[in-house]
Amino acid sequence: MRLKLTLSYAGFLVIAGTLLLAAVWVFLLRGRSNSLAVPERADFVRVFTPGNFGPVVFVPAGILVLAFLLVFGLVGGWILAGRMLAPLTRITDATRRVANGPLSYRIRLPGRRDEFRELADSFDAMLARLEAHVAEQERFAANASHELRTPLAVTQALLDVAGSDPHHDTGQLVARLRAVNTRAIDLTEALLLLSRADQRSFTRKHVDLSLLAEEATETLLPLAEKHGVTIETSGDMSTTTGSQALLLQMTMNLLHNAIGHNLPGQGTVWVRTGIRTDTAVLTVENTGERLTPELVSTLTEPFQRGSERLHTGHAGFGLGLAIVKSIVRAHDGALTLTPRPAGGLRVTVRLPAAPARQ
Incomplete structure (x- = not known):
């Protein structure tokens, strides 16, 4: 690429020089009485002699100028191409280093923001996500x-x-x-x-989150009543597109998690649905022990457990919220976990709202 750029610079200079000399000949020397003749060797010696710059010596002088432009373009183009491609070389070296070493390396390209800087920053962001993903998989x-x-x-x-x-x-x-x-x-x-x-191997269709919330509530109501947990549902129709089975599993996991991690005998779970600015929203909130933001940030990782569960007859694997996160991600949504000031957890699922049916 550096050689191609060098030849391009040199070729452009030669072409520009040729057009410049042609313009000088057409507009300045063409009307003179002296006619253009084929140059001889002596003409090259008299090129830079004062008073000899006429049409006869214009051609050899132009040849010297073009030769100088060619050499100048090759040398200057090689230097300029090297400076321009230096960031790309640094990025290439970084890819080789990451391919054969740790994912913690970052380019951190200095200088003003241009195409190479944006490429390097995107590469660093990709490495950060990849490193986090690999660590999570491990x-x-x-x-x-x-x-x-x-x-x-x-x-x-x-x-x-x-x-x-x-x-x-x-x-x-x-x-x-x-x-x-x-x-x-x-x-x-x-x-x-x-x-x-x-x-993401599923067929997308219209799914109403409010109906899924009602179905999950009816299914898990005996479990909630057994442990003294009250479930309150509210909200409007909230339609999205996706797999009804997976979204129902997501809702069941959220509700089961809210019942399991609650106050024994006096707990409450709030389930709300609605549409907010082209987004279908499902919120599941429960009472419980006070949780720190640091602990909440780890709850969506597989096998991570928060507070002690109620004795629901199922000890749990710590996969409930991890499955929820995976389902939300597969539906191009966003999952937010927030600790409640009074204790417990608020989980908000935001999914793209389904377009209106024609």
């Missing part, structure tokens, strides 16, 4: 391995105890093995749901 893999290993270890321990004691109650053993196996299956299903949401 934590996810480690936590998933730990969570999956736990039921397997419990199963192995139960089998070892049963093998060492022939008179052990097999009915109790089967019940415990069934419970451990059910938990392992639920965890696997949650991981598969998380993977499917990230792949």
Whole structure:
């Protein structure tokens, strides 16, 4: 690229010089009485002699000027091209360094904001997102391995105890093995749901979030009543486009999380829907323990658990809000978690509103 730019600069100078000399000949020398002749060797010697700048010596003088412009264009073009391409070279070196090393490297290109600076800044932003994503995936893999290993270890321990004691109650053993196996299956299903949401392999159609909120409330109302949690729903029709199954799972997870992390015997959950400036909004808010902003910022990571859960008969895997985040991202939405001053959590889901049907 540097050689191409150098040749381009030099060629442009030669062409510009040729046009300049042609203009001088047409407008200044053409009307003179001396006729243009083929130059001889002696003409080149007299080129710069005062009084000899006539039409006869104009051609050899022009050739010298063009030769000078060519050399000047090659040398100057090579230097200018090198200076102009220096940021691109720095970006290329950075890509090689990142490809063979840590993702923490940043270009941080100095100077005024131009095309190269914008490219470098975009590359740095991409590296930051990629580094965060890789770190999240590493934590996810480690936590998933730990969570999956736990039921397997419990199963192995139960089998070892049963093998060492022939008179052990097999009915109790089967019940415990069934419970451990059910938990392992639920965890696997949650991981598969998380993977499917990230792949965006679903058909989009109109979905009313207010209807999903009512359906989730009816489904989880017995669980809420069992633990003394009141659910209050309100809002208007809030239509978006996406997968009804995934959006229902999202709403169920939010409501189940709000019931599970609540005050025992006197908790409240508020579910609201509505449309705000071409955005479908679903808000789930619950009472509970006071949460710090630092803790809230980590709740959407897989296997992260907030406050202690109520004894809902399901210990949870710490995947509920992670699945919600994945579903919201797959629907091009935004998820906001805010701690309530009085205790508890406010979760707001913003999705693109569905266009009006024709």
